[in-house]
Amino acid sequence: MPIALSAAGTGLTGALDLAGDAAAMRAAKMPMVVLFSQAGCTYCDAARTYLVPMAQDPANTGRTLFRQIDIDSDVPLSDFAGRKTTHRKLARTLGGRFTPTVVVLDADGRLLAEPIIGMRLADFYGQYVENAVDEARARLAARP
Template sequence: MTLSAAQGLPAAENLAQDAGRMRAEALPMVVLYSQAGCTWCEEARRYLVPMSSAAETRDHALYRQVDIDSDAALVDFEGTRTTHREFARVRKVRLTPTVVVYGPDGARIGHCRHEAA
């Protein structure tokens, strides 16, 4: 079981398939980039998990989690098989938590990450 499954946020598995739904329903995707032992990631999940299931927000976006320290299988937006770790590396995500909003073509349309004080 991935960290995201244990915490209630759906793990990214097939983003190409998700993109089809995003196009059909005109939805963005909110992705939490996380890693094991990240206490700030737990804080982010405390907000995102309820948003992913609350009636007033769940139909306005898809919510997924990518674990940057995991070799779990993932199909990216282009349909290429990869891993969570490699997907994050290619997108230059090195800090966690990072929250990115993607459009159905896989383009980043917004992001936020924790900055050390």
């Protein structure tokens, strides 16, 4: 079972062992939703008001993983290949430069849908995330 930390009490699980997560993702053909966040980001708080309920929804259990990567944190983690890195370094590697940014990734850390950068129209934010997850699931289902 992958190890993860609660991201500073935000309600989302902080990334810790993405290689372990990747094994579960491959087995279930499920995507990972990642929120790139940082301390003091009020827009990140707003994004979590949509993401946390999605992460806690039983309908997503075993179908989608949700993780948070803090672009301003040096908390250690293992990347998708099992290499040791930090939240800050991995965020740069995965293109998480602005917060909030939501990406949907496969088990190798590749994008499965267009990133959602910023808070766009708040009324539609949850739908943007749902659409990205649906697109990711369809792409994963189409893979051999």
